[in-house]
Amino acid sequence: MSRHDHAYRSLFGHPSMVADLLRGIVRQDWIAGLDLSTLERVNGEHVAGLRQRRSSDMVWRAKQYERPSHLYVLLEFQSRSDAHMALRILTYLSLLYEDIKRQGKLLPRGRLPAAVPIVIYNGLPRWRSARQVAELIEPVSGLQEHVPTLRYLLLDQGALLARGDLPAGNLATLLFRLEHARSEDELRQALQGLIGRLHGPAFEDLQRTFVAWLRDVLLPARAPGVSISAITTLHEPEAMIVEEKIDWSLRWKQQGLQEGRQQGLREGRREGHQEGRREGESLLLRRQLVRRFGALPKQVDRRLTQAGSEELQAWAMNVLDARTLEEVFRGASHVQ
Template identity: 40%
Template sequence: MTNNHHDPAYKRFFSQPVMIKDLLVEYVGEDWVKELDFSTLEKQNGSYAADDYRDRHDDLIWRVRWGKEWLYVYLLLEFQSDIDHFMAVRMMTYLGLLYQDLIAQGKLTSDGQLPPVLPVVLYNGQRRWSAATDIDSLIERIPGGLSAYRPQMRYMLLDEGALLSKDNSPELHSLVHALFRLEHSRTPDDMRSIVATLSKWLVKPEQRPIRREFAIWIQRVLLRRKPFADSKLFDWEEVQDLEEVNEMLAERMNEWEREWKQEGRLEGRQEGRQEGRQEGLLAGEGKSLLLLLEQKFGKEAAEQYRPRVEQADEPTIQQWLINILTANSIEEVFR
């Protein structure tokens, strides 16, 4: 995942009402969510913070009707490579600033109280989140009555990787689910499948903006990361639609396949001259398998299995070549 503190593309995604609705319905999923009137979703101005926080670009504030009152959603997009151990303190500070602004604007409930706020941290780093989600656990405990004055504040954590690791369904459930799956996809074929589903979902004229956001994000951001980084993909003019993304991936996948086959044949011919035609063919198949492993699971993972591939016989390698087509992990290839 990116080491940047924020991802402007993600902020554009979650500036769309449909994405906030999907996030709340699918990943919060508590009973009170069913009582929200999503037709009233309104994005709020987040420039409420004190001077020290005005340059922050990684948060979004929405409000939605809950009965006769407003409920606020404070969404913090967290993409730092290092996990913030004191995230609960940051969130308490941000919520305090939000409440100060709501007081100043007179945006209180009909009873003159502060409106409820759901604080959410959306994290998509490779490591699993390990920081406390409750500020209470960060404060040293002292015996006696002082504990009565400890601040209480908990935020909701949505760790993309952890959520997907518990998701065994091959079907996509929502646009947010599709975004998470794309973010953590490991092969161009996986990406094409998700893009095809998005193309079927997003057909209405009013869905054109979010459709375009997905297309641009895939080309500008996703395809520039390993293991997809490929300079030939960047030769394409900027895409504006998911169909163009699909065409781009399909063309490049065909080129990858031709390259793998050619490299495998060349390796096979070289080995064949030295050790005979059969050994050369076997070496070519092994080379093709290693190239496929590297493309799908990364060079480091492929190198760990190189000795096993080099020692395998032809039927075994052929079975592994079949396994790799549907494997979700490198271990599944070698079962």
Template identity: 35%
Template sequence: MAKKAHRPTHDAGYKRLFSRAGMIEALLCRFIPEPWIAQLDFSTLELIPTHWVSEKHHRRESDLVWRVRFGPEGMDFIVYLLIEHQSTPFRYMVVRLLGYVMLFYDWILQQRLLTPSQRLPPVLPLVLYNGRRRWRAPLGLRELIEPVSGGLERFLPSFRYLVLDEAHLPKEVLGPLDNPATAVFEVERSENLEQIRKVIAAVKEMPLGAEGEAIRRDMAAWLRQVVLPARLPDEELPEVEELEEVDEMLAERVKTWPKKWMAEGYQMAGRKACAKS
């Protein structure tokens, strides 16, 4: 019988999935179709530490921070991508992210990572939201500040972030199932085990390059440790490491569930009959 081990959180699952450069490239190229993305040198993607200390000595940590070289003609500098996973809507998300970015900038200065002539690097704050309710929190800080006029508005801070509301992305944005980031979102949107199996089949066939085996193992771990325990809370799930093993496990459950439901139906009918007698 499988042992019930400590279950990783959804945050931990996402952190593992998006700690691969190939996943980040797939995410940006598919879901942020803007001209500046084409100027990124994805071969320079580098995951950096995400813990900083505030003035009150409270440790603050974003989910993930990536750095990548941005090199359009005549320019060459670093862009940072700050990724935050969220399962529930949070009205003041923009305030939290602004705090992360400011602490990150302060960390850069404390580490003396800039020369006197260099400016602070651009940071893109990105929220990956996998909740069922639509994300309606303000995307800009100005939307949360009391509007003023008479010149004072010039001194109000301006800050925005990007959110990918996975459950409500249009099909044309999701695109075909040939991208590992799309695969993650399709699992989140799935309504049954057969749909998850279709995603697994697609991921097994994706040309994922040097990180392919690691990405598939990460996805297998996420499915086994996070997604499936939430979908099948009463099931004893075996320990598996490969996508093929996850697929076999799901195939077996899809096959045996009708018998299980029938048995449960008979038991329920028997209990009702006993209650009437």
């Protein structure tokens, strides 16, 4: 289990986090029928027929107001897109139902309780994988009714934040905002919101969990090479970030560079150049510059053609926050 997944299991091991996630982020009609004060954690580990242990990240359940039964919520935490997530979810749900049957917890007339699988994704690129298991299966005419139709509920943090309608004081919203903070100001606002939301002795345990996540997961990932002091309260990260002069936008710069490399490699392979990687990076950077600053001077075009891979990568980092064409090439000779 990755450090990210372990930390998310700790954060969403608190019923307040799960309740806020359902009320403020999911916001679907079926949630009104749940008594969220009855939320309880369920063992998410199941044993398959060949005694191979399989585990969904987390399972919760809550009583329903108008039914004598619980509704189950499966939570999966992802930092990368998984092309076969729909198949994994189908497996987890099937094993959960087998476990419920084995324990004799079936409803009257042998029915299984309702369950909803939720995938929480914190990566920067938008989630592109199939959300319906039927999309993974080769279609055959006449067999449509025999194809599984399970669809999981996706919570793509970046897409939800971009939509701009998440409740401000919601615990899950604040977690998402911390994950995707692009600047010190955004981080500071999210931290202040979290401090206000977790005020009081009832939230002491969750406060400690957030502090551990900030210290052990979020800050080390955003500030590689920076010595993270022994943070013990939610008030300390802000002072540390200012003192260490952490570039909070580095994650986006690295992601942009990585995507540029990948696209450059694809461009290079398609064009059949021996120096496909370098030429692909040059082509991508040229397109970015034209889109940002308009037609390029001949000197710039010539520089891009002659530049090595390291120079191109450095300029690709600069273009993300440069205000002028000259600033893209800072550290190089003057560009007119």
